[in-house]
Amino acid sequence: MSTPELDDPKSALLNALTFASAKQQADALAEGRVSAVDLLEHSLARIARFDDILNAVVARDFDAARNAAREADAALTRGERRPLLGVPITVKESFDVAGLVTSVGNPSYADNRAERDSLAVAALREAGAVIIGKTNVPLGLADLQSYNEVYGLTRNPWDLERTPGGSSGGSAAALAAGYVALELGSDIGGSIRIPAHFTGVFGHKPSYGLVSLTGSGVPRGRASARDLSVAGPLARSAADLELALDLLLNRDPLTSKAWRATLPPARHTRLAEFRVLVLDTWPGTQRSLSERLVIERVVERLRTQGVYVSRPADLPQGLLPDLVRAHALYRTLLGSSLAEPPVPSEAARQRLAALAPADESADAAWLSAPYLAHRDWLKADEQRHALRHQWERLFKAFDVIVTPVAPVAAFRHNHQEPKDERTYPVAFDDGVREVRFLDFFHWAGLPVLPGLPATSFPLGLDDDGLPVSAQAVGPWLEDRTPIAFAHLLEQAYGGFVVPPGYGA
Template structure:
């Protein structure tokens, strides 16, 4: 019997534990970083041929880091993640690894130093196991590319784990690691978290330094709207990671730092909650109804005051239709070199009426948006942020779905903007366009608000489902605390069938 076998019961108990719990076990000497890492590598070797979540590894480098962590622990050092194994999204620079964002043009782009965010987690003692899969150019709700292949959802291998942080969420759900690092511009943290039944936090815009992410390498300017943030299996780990990711920009640190206000409430019953489950002009899907009604039932059982949009005074809720148009405009104009429109999209662009101010028209015009028009949209963005701030005088969080559907079956048809997805409504199943899957994901992105995706159980097909809590600007602790309080009462992450440890399975 090997030493690893002797530690098997304890290691099994830590498989789906939080990063905090793993760090505590390491600090208490109940397990070594080396043994915990070997357990992680065993699980990746066992399951990842099917899931394909962790697509780049340096096992010997990770083993060396684990040995260093054990030596530091033996010396009495204590850091928040000392010896805890983690993986990070492929688009983050990790010294010695390729950063490609799934683009074959950058398949040999080996980087020399960590991104600021990765360096912060490594500085906190984390052992970097490897990098998790992404879609080409991070531009899909699925995670597949010509370099690393297709990632699958551990809940159903025929379904996607989401994108662009799809490999990240799958690695958490499969019990590889307890903490991941992702990015979000169109739900790329929150939608994969929803599809896999884990937690994800999109921070307030500008809080987490983005330097050292994506390609080409060496950029100093962050992409507009995009943020970096954590994914985890518990809400408390989101806050642990967020604290480590703050105040990393060296130039800003010379003069100021962010000190986030505490959560507004410590008790669930004190939260004032607005729930929205139907986007203006769209029918409510059965999935949207399920998610929000489940949250509403739980909140009311706990004595929480819940309000619907129909109960608001006129003008208090920001204009969601305007928000979506401006979001599509700024999102589409946020790339220095945007991808070419499909032939069908180009034809639609050529026939647009000058007075067409729809969200579709904004998306089509975005790649060639005049700077003067961008400035007008930016003014609307900031105005909407102030309108949300006014709403948050009356409410603490706004709860919405994350997406109109759970994890869907793989669909790699081209062009991407012509794809449709089956969504169930009260009157039957309809095919919904790819572009119409982002209403809820985009809602907090445009005004730069924090949003926490949190699991609320399974649907009638046995797939995980989640809601999101959107909060006031710079009040990230409030949305995370709200998710944590619900988790405390109702539970949160559920391990997918077949991935439980031998101990949990009763073997």
């Protein structure tokens, strides 16, 4: 039985483009098969249809987006061609967009209206992107869930009772729901990769220092780069990650006067050529059922493609960095980088007071980090740079390191306070146990400390029908290698899956 909508060629094309890549949408615009105005209105219609419940796009300027779409159509008619000309996108709330508020979910900054675009947003706008608005985050970008007093709660399209992750949770939800094909996020503790894992999209944490964060966060006017933090893209295809990354490079007007980043090509163009080290169990812990599923699935696919997969037991002694010591160091530098460290709970203060002087655990590092003297920070920084060189030696033997992203798929909303004392149910071979919030960051933190690039890529669904992902970690400044690895797996086995009920 036909319907007017299905019989309308324009509607059929727009529906076909709903879950297309940004590159495919840009090609359709450049070829004149669709107009920027029509593509934008299609995106806005989906937001109107789904976002009262999902609450992903929380800062909106649809009138400005419509003006930009009309300008894009005029430019296309003149023959202009830019990588994202006329493509609608959203960006994470923490990035300044001229005329919109940047609050990071903090009511104290609810009136912090940006006067100009951040450098990263400006790069995407110059490439022709039509910016619809901004997507939700947790308070201070410091949670695995995305809710706050300013904008409320964002839900996961796969299950409304579950989180899409944080801190780029609204970003991932907007992609999975088919609002836009490209998003701009940031990552210091998995804030791109964990939401990508929870919603079944792709996310890339660039090498540290490649993408400017100028014009993001609060308070406004910050000129220095925040330690460990990076900006990077989320998308529904691996190829879009590379497209966006190329646009985001070399935006700082001070450094670009003298030098420019030119990333080396991917090490290989065929999966069988990749040398892959797989890590499936964090030292000193038991592997969760979700971690086992993820690694078994990716290993099976790699071996089917002729890839030789190595395990830590195959390595010479000392080649793999000490992950436990590295994680404690990550906790030290992460905690000491917080511009506004959280007020510790009474239990945390008691634990801090009871710490033994020789305690080198990750918990001790996290408790002590906000009070670190600068001379001690410098010692930790020296250890960080030594670790980067150790990873570089490992990457002479391997091209990518594949790990889980988190110990579970998307979990149910949990707003218990204080946040650091939350626990979440995780299934293991011997049953379900509660795992602390602080123990969710082992895999996510692994590439952050040495500043390595890491690409989160979907691997289908688990037994509960939720998306799961792995991450490919690459050598410093060789971002194209893990993206290419994810892209080749996507070509062979597929990638993003549309959540039930969100089809065009």
